[in-house]
Amino acid sequence: MSTDNSSQPNSLAGVAAARHREPGSAPLGSGLEARGVHAWFGSHHALEGVSLDFAAGTVTALIGPSGCGKSTFIRTLNRMHEFIPSAAMAGEVLLDGKDIYAPGTDVTKIRLQIGMVFQKPNPFPSMTIGENVLAGLKLAQIKSDRNKDELLEECLTRAGLWQEVKDRLGAHAGGLSGGQQQRLCIARSLAVNPKVLLMDEPCSALDPGSTLRIEDTISQLSKTMTIVIVTHNMQQAARVSDYTAFFLADGGPGQMVEVGPTNEMFSRPKDERTENYVSGRFG
Amino acid sequence: MSSSVIERAVPEKRVLTTKPRPSDVAFRATLNVMSYSSLLILAAIGGFLAFRGFGAFKENGFGFITHSDWSSIVDNSGKEVNTFGMAAMITGTLIISTIALVIGVPISVLTALFLTFYAPEKIKRALVTVVDLMASFPSILYGLWGFIVLSPMATYWAKLIYKYLHWIPFLNVPSPAFERSPFLAGIVLSIMIIPIVTSVSREIFGQTPLDRIQAAYALGATRWGMIRAVVLPFGASGVVGGAMLGLGRALGETVAVYSVLNIVFKINWHILYGYGGNIASMIVQKFGEASFTEKKALLAAGFVLFVMTLLVNMVANTVVQRAVKSGK
Ligand SMILES: Nc1ncnc2c1ncn2[C@@H]1O[C@H](COP(=O)(O)OP(=O)(O)O)[C@@H](O)[C@H]1O
Ligand SMILES: [Mg+2]
Numbered sequence: 001m002s003t004d005n006s007s008q009p010n011s012l013a014g015v016a017a018a019r020h021r022e023p024g025s026a027p028l029g030s031g032l033e034a035r036g037v038h039a040w041f042g043s044h045h046a047l048e049g050v051s052l053d054f055a056a057g058t059v060t061a062l063i064g065p066s067g068c069g070k071s072t073f074i075r076t077l078n079r080m081h082e083f084i085p086s087a088a089m090a091g092e093v094l095l096d097g098k099d100i101y102a103p104g105t106d107v108t109k110i111r112l113q114i115g116m117v118f119q120k121p122n123p124f125p126s127m128t129i130g131e132n133v134l135a136g137l138k139l140a141q142i143k144s145d146r147n148k149d150e151l152l153e154e155c156l157t158r159a160g161l162w163q164e165v166k167d168r169l170g171a172h173a174g175g176l177s178g179g180q181q182q183r184l185c186i187a188r189s190l191a192v193n194p195k196v197l198l199m200d201e202p203c204s205a206l207d208p209g210s211t212l213r214i215e216d217t218i219s220q221l222s223k224t225m226t227i228v229i230v231t232h233n234m235q236q237a238a239r240v241s242d243y244t245a246f247f248l249a250d251g252g253p254g255q256m257v258e259v260g261p262t263n264e265m266f267s268r269p270k271d272e273r274t275e276n277y278v279s280g281r282f283g
Numbered sequence: 284m285s286s287s288v289i290e291r292a293v294p295e296k297r298v299l300t301t302k303p304r305p306s307d308v309a310f311r312a313t314l315n316v317m318s319y320s321s322l323l324i325l326a327a328i329g330g331f332l333a334f335r336g337f338g339a340f341k342e343n344g345f346g347f348i349t350h351s352d353w354s355s356i357v358d359n360s361g362k363e364v365n366t367f368g369m370a371a372m373i374t375g376t377l378i379i380s381t382i383a384l385v386i387g388v389p390i391s392v393l394t395a396l397f398l399t400f401y402a403p404e405k406i407k408r409a410l411v412t413v414v415d416l417m418a419s420f421p422s423i424l425y426g427l428w429g430f431i432v433l434s435p436m437a438t439y440w441a442k443l444i445y446k447y448l449h450w451i452p453f454l455n456v457p458s459p460a461f462e463r464s465p466f467l468a469g470i471v472l473s474i475m476i477i478p479i480v481t482s483v484s485r486e487i488f489g490q491t492p493l494d495r496i497q498a499a500y501a502l503g504a505t506r507w508g509m510i511r512a513v514v515l516p517f518g519a520s521g522v523v524g525g526a527m528l529g530l531g532r533a534l535g536e537t538v539a540v541y542s543v544l545n546i547v548f549k550i551n552w553h554i555l556y557g558y559g560g561n562i563a564s565m566i567v568q569k570f571g572e573a574s575f576t577e578k579k580a581l582l583a584a585g586f587v588l589f590v591m592t593l594l595v596n597m598v599a600n601t602v603v604q605r606a607v608k609s610g611k
Contacts (some may be wrong), residue, residue, distance in 0.1 A: 064432070080501060083500065102316075108503045108504065108505055111500065111501055111502065111503040112502075112503035115501065115502070116501040118494060118497065118498065118501075120494055122492075122494040122495055122498040123498075123514075124495060124498070124512060124513065125495075125501075126516035126517070127512075135499075135502060135505060135512060136502035136504075138508075138512070139503065139504035139505075139508040139509070140502065140503040140504060140505075140508065141508065159569065167412065171424075185498070188455060188498075188502065190503065191300055191499070192503060225571065231390050
């Protein structure tokens with residue numbers, strides 16, 4: 001954890017307070033809700049009883065030391081967890097009140113509504129920039145009645161990449177910088193019009209400049225969708241999120257220690273362990 | 284100052300040596316011999332075939348590969364009259380190998396996809412064993428099986444194909460003789476190349492970067508959608524390489540083809556029709572009773588096959604290696 005956080009925990013809270021919006025300021029349906037989520041890898045119990053609401057139109061940051069189950073948790077939210085062969089889960093995840101794990105659910109439809117951006121930018125290298133953005137439509141065999149060019153421009157604009165690539169949409173995605181590739185991946189997940197966007201440390205492989213651009217993008221996107229972001233950078237959490245949830249694995253399975261409005265989490269957390277973590281005393 | 288720079292003595296570079304132990308020297312020499320010997324054997328075989336067959340090349344000229352007559356007769360005056368042309372055998376070999384690829388590669392790719400992305404662990408392990416076993420099966424068993432079991436079936440299929448698709452030129456036949464056709468030989472060969480093509484494809488599919496697979500799934504892709512968008516573009520060049528390794532095997536396969544194909548020295552483009560050509564089988568068929576001159580011609584034929592196989596394998600290796608390295 002970067003040490004400059006520890007000296008000025010209050011400034012983090014200040015940043016967060018300036019950012020804070022009340023939930024419901026963007027009426028976008030009823031959001032996402034995790035209820036008593038457990039996760040296992042084989043016999044290893046990685047996550048225990050996490051219940052967390054993500055109100056529609058809010059940004060929630062998941063923070064905590066590495067290995068505490070943040071990635072595992074976020075991957076249970078769009079059913080990517082089950083790709084690991086031995087993985088199991090318990091509990092419920094409700095999207096607009098409906099359990100996404102309910103029998104008879106089409107997983108691919110869930111993932112269309114809950115998009116995901118990964119730590120390492122992963123555009124499809126055999127496709128052009130334009131094809132990458134529209135890949136989701138093709139992959140999910142969606143017949144969009146929207147004009148492809150319009151959609152392309154809209155997604156790239158929302159991801160803050162349009163100006164940089166509008167003249168080379170036919171170029172291969174591999175030629176972009178890491179930060180541009182990550183914004184391309186964001187644009188790609190926007191094309192299928194998800195209600196929720198999950199981001200697992202989207203900036204940890206990027207330079208500070210690119211990181212700020214992505215944070216801008218997140219702020220813009222949060223006006224129209226629900227965002228969950230895992231970050232190990234507490235300043236980032238303070239800058240972009242409305243709510244912050246603190247995770248910890250104290251020898252046993254990972255748990256959620258505390259969740260609250262981001263400014264409160266950084267100024268007056270209720271739990272001593274949260275206090276220690278956000279003030280940089282461990283982690 | 285500058286003069287001192289000029290005069291500065293540059294020490295001579297030392298030769299860095301070490302005195303290896305005798306055991307090390309012996310070991311290294313053995314390794315060298317081992318690794319060069321296979322190359323040497325290859326060169327020796329090629330050289331031998333070219334040298335012994337040279338006469339046939341000289342006498343028949345280009346006709347050796349452009350004509351289809353193959354006869355060695357003794358005329359009334361007791362003189363041997365020879366014409367050796369391999370055109371029918373070369374085209375036959377290529378036709379049969381192509382049929383083998385057209386049938387074998389799709390089956391292999393689907394098998395490899397199934398093994399990599401669909402099969403439960405237990406079935407996967409069992410199937411991999413079976414496929415590997417198929418590779419080590421002696422060809423004569425494929426030949427016998429092809430002759431006894433497959434032949435009647437293939438004849439039936441050939442009749443069906445003919446019935447519905449005879450308007451496609453190469454699926455037509457001059458008369459209803461469907462036995463011992465290139466089609467049958469191609470099917471037998473396709474089964475023989477499935478193991479190698481499957482295992483190369485499986486290898487390359489298994490290397491598909493996980494983050495790309497996840498990216499596709501996270502976009503709501505079905506498994507098949509993910510395979511089309513990620514796995515196939517990634518694995519395409521590897522599959523091509525695997526297919527060429529299979530082609531290398533198909534070109535040279537002898538006994539299995541010999542058991543099921545009616546070898547005739549006449550080019551046959553009708554793949555369902557009951558005769559065809561094949562270099563390796565032809566050599567086996569003729570060699571026992573060949574005269575001295577004909578033996579030379581057969582060795583020359585062997586050389587042609589040698590070059591064809593070598594070329595295909597070299598291209599295949601380059602393609603596979605590039606596919607594995609680039610990992611694009
Ligand atoms: N694929 C996996 N197989 C087995 N164990 C895993 C796997 N992924 C994560 N884990 C375990 O689950 C726990 C939580 O990991 P993770 O969710 O990646 O933590 P975080 O993202 O907070 O750093 C860790 O103990 C980790 O070792
Ligand atoms: Mg993680």
